Amino acid sequence: MALLSELKEMVIYGNMAGIEEKTKECLKQGLQPSQLISEALIPAMDTVGEKYKNGEIFVPEMLVAAKSMQLSMGILKPLIAAGDLKTAGTVLIGTVQGDLHDIGKNLVAMMLEGAGFQVVDLGTDVAPEVFVDKVREINPDILGMSALLTTTVPQMGVVVEALKKAGLRENVKVVVGGAAVTPEYAIQIGADGYCPDATGAVDWARQVVQK
């Protein structure tokens, strides 16, 4: 589909000026918001990651690509989140300390909201004690943590330990995700779940609150 590849290219080349128009055009042509995300925006970020790894682009280019994706997501978010109004459960989510990547975390939050969950987002670079204090304060059904850097993944284990120490571990289900996280690591730190993507996170969250 030409429109989808055009949208994808606009993210890859960081075309911030035109991306919102293109997103609207895609919707006008009948494409679904979820399709724009899974067939254009996410594949675009994969390409950007590859180019960065191969030394073809650098952090500034990666940043404008990310900003372009966020502009497009800004248009899609209300459409996805409009789905369901009743609360399926509460999810506390954040990116761990030292890590500023938030696109994937935002996508997970957005999809969960769309599925009817109330989502409290702590943002990025969240210190373990901030996660723990917020769990104590709002008593969520689920705590979701995101990490994209191999250097920040260990923070997830630190948070799980801090929850145990605070006597809160049994009160909340912990799910981890992000490109640098593996299912094995989730088991190793005693998390309740790992999901590779946002749709998986929604399925997992639904199962957890049903139990």
Ligand code: B12
């Ligand atoms: C965009 C980007 C940036 C942007 C981030 C902007 C932002 N607002 O997020 C900027 C330019 C700031 C950036 C900075 C850096 N980055 Co960067 N970045 C990326 C890039 C290209 C895309 C990430 C992304 O958004 N992907 C798209 C989203 C949708 O995917 P996702 O995050 O994986 O999320 C999905 C799943 O993982 C899952 N998920 C995510 N979170 C959660 C949470 C839960 C609870 C669940 C269930 C699921 C889940 O669901 C999501 C949706 O399907 C990746 C390459 C890549 N392909 O991953 C590199 C990458 C992550 N960055 C990398 C690096 C090295 C850096 C820097 C250190 C570069 C530098 N020298 O400064 C800094 C670190 C800054 C910091 N302290 O965090 C490396 C990491 C290497 C490693 N393994 O550690 C990567 C892999 C690039 C590479 N190939 O080398 N980066």
